[in-house]
Amino acid sequence: MHSWANDFSSLFSINGLxxxxxxxxxxxxxxxxxxxxxxxxxxxxxxxxxxxxRTIGLLLALVVRTILLFCIGWIAGxxxxxFHIAGYGVSGKALILLGGGLFLLMKTWSxxxxxxxxxxxxxxxxxxxxxxFNAIIMQIVIIDFVFxxxxxxxxxxxxxxxxxxxxxxVISMLLMILFSGIVSDFINKNPGIKMIALxxxxxxxxxxxxxxxVDCYNTTLSHEEHVEINKNxxxxxxxxxxxxxxxxIRERKIKRARDFKQxxxxxx
Numbered sequence: 001m002h003s004w005a006n007d008f009s010s011l012f013s014i015n016g017l018x019x020x021x022x023x024x025x026x027x028x029x030x031x032x033x034x035x036x037x038x039x040x041x042x043x044x045x046x047x048x049x050x051x052x053x054r055t056i057g058l059l060l061a062l063v064v065r066t067i068l069l070f071c072i073g074w075i076a077g078x079x080x081x082x083f084h085i086a087g088y089g090v091s092g093k094a095l096i097l098l099g100g101g102l103f104l105l106m107k108t109w110s111x112x113x114x115x116x117x118x119x120x121x122x123x124x125x126x127x128x129x130x131x132x133f134n135a136i137i138m139q140i141v142i143i144d145f146v147f148x149x150x151x152x153x154x155x156x157x158x159x160x161x162x163x164x165x166x167x168x169x170v171i172s173m174l175l176m177i178l179f180s181g182i183v184s185d186f187i188n189k190n191p192g193i194k195m196i197a198l199x200x201x202x203x204x205x206x207x208x209x210x211x212x213x214v215d216c217y218n219t220t221l222s223h224e225e226h227v228e229i230n231k232n233x234x235x236x237x238x239x240x241x242x243x244x245x246x247x248x249i250r251e252r253k254i255k256r257a258r259d260f261k262q263x264x265x266x267x268x
Contacts, residue, residue, distance in 0.1 A: 010161045020164050020171075027151055027172035029235065033204045034061060034147045035176055036197045037104070039184035040111060041136050049133055054180045057140035062173040064141075065148045069165050075152060081219055089219030093149070094212040100146025101208030107139065108201040115195065146208065150231075192245045200238045207231055 010016045035058075042053040068075060078096070081089025151169070187197050211229050218226045 011163050011167065016161065016164055019161070020168055023164065023168035024171045024175075027168050028175060030151050031061075031147075031172060031176055032235070032238075033201065034058075034143065035180055035183055036187065037143050037201055038140055038180065039187050040194070040197060040201075041139055042184065043188045045133060045136055050184070051181060053133065053136055053140075054184060055177055056137060057144070058173055058177045058180060060137075060141055061144040061148065062170065064144050065151055065169045065173075066166055068148055068152045069162060069169065072152070075149070079215075084219075085216075087220065088216040090216055091219070094215040096146060096149065097208045097215065098212035100143065101205045101210075101212060103142060104146070104201060104205035104208065108198055108205060112195070112198050112202070115191075115198070190245070190249060192248060193242065196238070196241045196245055199241075200234065203234050203237070204231075207234060 011020065038054055038057045042050045042057070045053055075093075078092035081091050082095075083090055187194050207229055214227050214229055221227070
């Protein structure tokens with residue numbers, strides 16, 4: 001039987017608090033792709049429903065991740081091959097990653113095509129109203145479930161204490177709920193930022209498919225020889241692209257302000 005008394009004593013120790021802080025930051029970083037997807041998905045809804053959809057989406061992510069933390073034995077079992085194709089084992093984890101990656105690729109690519117081929121004036125309240133609230137929530141649930149695996153595996157790898165892991169997930173999700181509106185508005189109000197965010201999701205979808213294939217390949221290797229895909233490069237690339245676009249936004253604001261002042265000058 002699980003000992004919650006030991007968990008509480010571990011949590012309120014120096015090492016436990018450091019682990020909690022570290023894991024909370026890590027959960028927020030790993031939740032960036034989730035926030036970006038939710039921000040873009042809820043933009044399809046009428047303005048009045050967007051905040052509600054974001055909150056429900058992130059609360060569902062919190063529930064999913066908390067449940068998965070208590071089902072870590074089941075997650076571990078997903079790594080075992082269910083069947084083999086040409087000598088490569090296909091596990092439940094690989095199927096989930098593959099399905100989630102393909103879903104994210106198709107959804108993101110459709111968003112990019114819509115953004116490239118439609119005028120901003122066409123995307124008004126009427127067009128947003130055509131999207132079903134329940135359909136958007138269902139999309140968020142699917143992505144929440146897929147993205148939760150990285151979060152749970154990272155939590156278990158950093159701290160084996162259930163209470164610390166659950167506390168970190170709860171704190172990180174509450175912070176994301178608090179600031180998700182600001183992030184969402186910023187992404188959707190800046191076309192360049194939104195395209196970078198969509199491109200990032202496209203990369204993440206490709207990485208998920210790659211992780212599924214690598215998982216199948218690893219079944220032919222010993223544990224020491226396992227290959228892993230490092231997603232840190234994708235996050236660094238996102239940060240770099242965002243920094244460049246922020247400089248561009250600042251440059252455009254300065255030029256508009258300068259042009260506006262010049263137009264106000266009296267003609268001599």
